[in-house]
Amino acid sequence: MAIQNVSSLFKNISHFTNVKSKNLVMVLAFLLIVIGLFFAHKLWVNYREQSAQYDFAALMTEFETVSREKDPQWSALLEKFETEYQQHAHSSLLPYYLGYKVQI
Secondary structure (H helix, E strand, O other): OHHHHHHHHHHHHHHHHHHOHHHHHHHHHHHHHHHHHHHHHHHHHHHHHHHHHHHHHHHHHHHHHHHHOOOOOHHHHHHHHHHHHHHOOOOOOHHHHHHHHHHO
């Protein structure tokens, strides 16, 4: 009896997929596209954050170098901070850019 129930279940599933296969394929394709877009967005955000971190580290090195000079060129460094601030406006490092910009 259990074998007949399992067999009829598989027949029902097979019949459903044959009848509704076009809709099922469209739903699966849509889900795959949504999942792909989600991971593409995650990769893009990670790349954006990595770029902001790299640029911020370079500015930090330059800030330390300029702060040790006898006659520092703060205006050039401030301009670089403003440029990087605008370039990485959606980064999570934005408050740090502002913090160092205020120190200059």
